[in-house]
Amino acid sequence: MADSYRLNMDFSQVACVLAGEQQWVTSPADGVSRIHLEREAAESGHTTSFVRFEPGSSFSAHSHPMGEEIYVLDGVFSDENGDYPAGSYLRNPPGSRHRPYTEQGCTLFVKLDQFQKADTQPVVLRPEEQxxxxxxxxxxxxxxxxxxxxxxxxxxxxxxxxxxxxxxxxxxxxxxxxxxxxxxxxxxxxxxxxxxxxxxxxxxxxxxxxxxxxxxxxxxxxxxx
Structure with missing residues (x-):
């Protein structure tokens, strides 16, 4: 059954999703929707997505067994460690944990479970630090x-x-x-x-x-x- 969720997982092939061809899909969290770009399984494994948080929405606390990479496209993304305005770049290494939320809403580009094993350094780069x-x-x-x-x-x-x-x-x-x-x-x-x-x-x-x-x-x- 898991194979039915697979999307663009043959990395020997070109993959492309054009603006306007995308469909937002609701996630398990209220107020959070996604456009899947790469997906290995329903809610785990290698995943690349656009993720949209409506104002005031949040996602339950969760861990990243193989890391999470985030670029904030618009709005302000937040977790218990701080606020990350549009243009911020984050790397939460394997084993990290957080509870994301937003007050004003935001859109993210997110890559999950794609860290190299020895790449364990957290990264937080806000626009003023770039x-x-x-x-x-x-x-x-x-x-x-x-x-x-x-x-x-x-x-x-x-x-x-x-x-x-x-x-x-x-x-x-x-x-x-x-x-x-x-x-x-x-x-x-x-x-x-x-x-x-x-x-x-x-x-x-x-x-x-x-x-x-x-x-x-x-x-x-x-x-x-």
Missing amino acids: HWQPGIGNLSVLPLHTYGTESTALVYWPANEVFQPHTHWGGEEIVVLEGRFIDEHGEYPAGSWLRSPHMSQHYPRVEEPTLILVKVGHLDNGTRE
Whole structure:
């Protein structure tokens, strides 16, 4: 029966969910709904989702057996350890526990049970603690997390920027936060999610200012230590 819940779990394949094609699904917690992007089982295992908390909603206290990674898309997310406004990046390592809630409402991008075994460092980066750096060409890059081959960052593209053709060792996962990301395979407006497999290639560009959340090096078909 668990197989009926599986979604986009073949990491050798491209996966894409465009804005406007998404359907919010209610969760076991009142006022909390989700768009499933990757899912191994109904309420456990490897999961990637957009999660929306209505104002005043909360989720019961729970642990993260294999870790939780969060980027706050809008609103203010909170737990017993503090408040995290839009643009905050969190890593709750394996074995951590919290009780999340929100007063004004929020939307999150969440990845569950996807930590490397030895990656146990908690991370809390609010917007005021983040620092942009120059990237290739006219890009700007804001590093969020790096461990082994895996790296997560925000990347800002000015209007009409064209990036060099490149290959994704370990794959690439993108959430389009603002603007519209484009490559030879399609166009991805804000709110879209795109996953490209190990050793895939593309030639990306934009026509308008665009901000993306990018994770690379984490889809190498089980070859990581």
